[in-house]
Amino acid sequence: MIREILLASVLTIGGFGILLKSKIPEKSPSLWIILSLPVGVALFTVFNAIAFALNINTALAGLFLMYAVAIFCAVSTYGGKQNFYKQFVALLVALGMVSILLIVISELVSPILTNDSYAILLTGRSIGSPIFTMDSPLLNSYPMMVLNFQAIGEIFGLDYIVYLPVVTGLLAIAGSISIVSDTYFSPKRNARIAILSLYMVLGIFWITTWMLRSQLGYLNSHMLMAGFYSLGLSICISRDSVSQKFGSLFSGLLIGVVALIRLEGLLFMSLLLFAIFSHGYFSKKQIIKLTVAALIAPIIWFGRLLIEGNRGDIISPKTIILMLTLSLIPSLLATFKFTKQLSVWMPQIVTIGLSVIWSFYLLTSDKAVESSLVILSNLFATGYWGSFWWTFGPIALVLMVFGPRIRDENVWLELTAGGTLTVLLLGAIRTNPYRIGWGDSGNRMIFHLAPIVLLYIFAKIGASLISEDDSDSAKVKRTS
């Protein structure tokens, strides 16, 4: 555990330094502390994806590059001794929080390793060995970020890494809760009470639901995906306010890293890009910065896999080309004047489009029907979700139809319903339909959507509580 804490600290310090360059330390110090580890992990993964693709065969490359950027950010924003002392205290808090979370979770849940986990270990730990080359078909079967964790784990003398990705995902979820509450709850006192209530509800369900609890000890990338997808969503909705916390580069980085967390991550990243570019006010410079930050690592990583021409269990060169092309569309639509309005409507168009395609599959393919029914069966009975979806499924659906329309409703709709439709469509096009049980990939992918469904309900409640006076004061605060 000490070595895992050491590695977590190294990544947290890196992320902490990088965030100095953003507006977050000034606007929300608590968010700065929460997001240090996820940001460190994101940049470490992005750099290593580029390094591995360029035949730099060591996981230390990403770490060194991340530290180079972190030191640059720290030096360029140095604000005197007084500031340095405050930042040092904040860093200690961040390190303490990460260490405590790691210890507590490792004490609560023992590691769970399935066949996929061993394959991830096998592939990840082979990175850095003299016989490792990028033509391994295993790289097309397992996602980059979790492989990267295992690769650096070997350097730190760890047999496997389970809890660090889990804590990273949890902190990313915590960060998104903080951003969503800041956006939809007013005044601040209400927001604090709401956050506490949400943590309590989430905590109760996490303790009593096997499917959620098991993710705390499961060696795979589900916690990471759940965390970074909800963080991506919160970045999309926080862009639509005057008090933007994330600049274009940070937004791009945190959205782009989703592509490296799962093999279908490129699809979810595209959903996020459609969502963020639906705020039509982006300047060309901002679009370029955001696009480069989001797409550079996925294009280089998946491009390299494409060049190698391997066909893995999940993705093939053809699917890589399709997904990469799709991921370029949001930026292109946002760039040109005559497609800008289309870009604004894209969340709605994407949701409608996915619904139409899914309906078409339902009418023409038995596999699609079977996969969809399996997903329903898993959500309600066989996927070890307890009463999670019985409770939040109907609430979210009913609020979606009859509840208050909230700001960025289209973004929420695209990322929750569109995300679910993407999972259902993957079940329709894969070789074998989804199967009954918790370990089914469709059931595990639904876990990625669980936090944002909760956040959606949370945002709706927040919006319903804002009185006109609160709204006034919030508006004044934002514009002043």
Next chain:
Amino acid sequence: MSKSQLESKYLNFQPLKGCIGKLRSPEKRRNIKKVSLIEIAPIAALILSVLILLFVGVIKPHTRLNEFQTYLYKYKLQIWYFVPTCSVVVALSSFAWKKWRSVFLLLPVLSMVVIGISVGSAISPEQNEHLWPTDRSGPNSLMDIVLAHPTAKTRSGYGNYIQLDEFLHGKVVKVPSEFITSQGMDSKTLGFYLDSFANAKVEIDHSYDPLIVPFSNMTSKEIIFEGSSDSPKFLIFGNADSYHYFSNKETNYLVADQ
């Protein structure tokens, strides 16, 4: 007093105008927007898709609907009563909120969550009984974890290589190039197994045939490891700093170079 002064003193509508403005201003509820067609369309499309799923699921005779109904039947009481009740309550509270605002949405949703928790607790034992118990006392070392794995294939498959760590850690193991083992594993993947799980330093040796097992050399060497017999056997002959890999249909051999 001039007319304009009188008007400003007695007919000052500014506060009233402010109030009306406050009520009508679109900025008032920054988080609540009016519904437009483009916002309704995706929801309509979603509802239509779900209806199609239900229609196709029921109509098509060859789908596994009955099987799924059996699974759901287990929780009939909870699902059949709680889900519709929850939906109706939240829908009604949404309408009530639209009329009276305040906490008309918060309280019903919160009570549904509380009921959901209590309904869930009734089925908690069976929904938490699992092959992989998420307990505190499970194994932590990779070796113990793999040996506790529920399937024999994983125990012997990955377990064999993880056990080799004790004998091969830091040692050189030479594997052939472009060779397929009797388990269908190519030499590179074999190298990955030895590198990742046994922590050996794997090198590719182009100059030998792994099918020619040097039995004459091996007789003088002690068998220091004998892997599980669930899969093709794994034997290590001799104790040295470097080994060569050999294979036949039944057995994998690692033979010390000295």
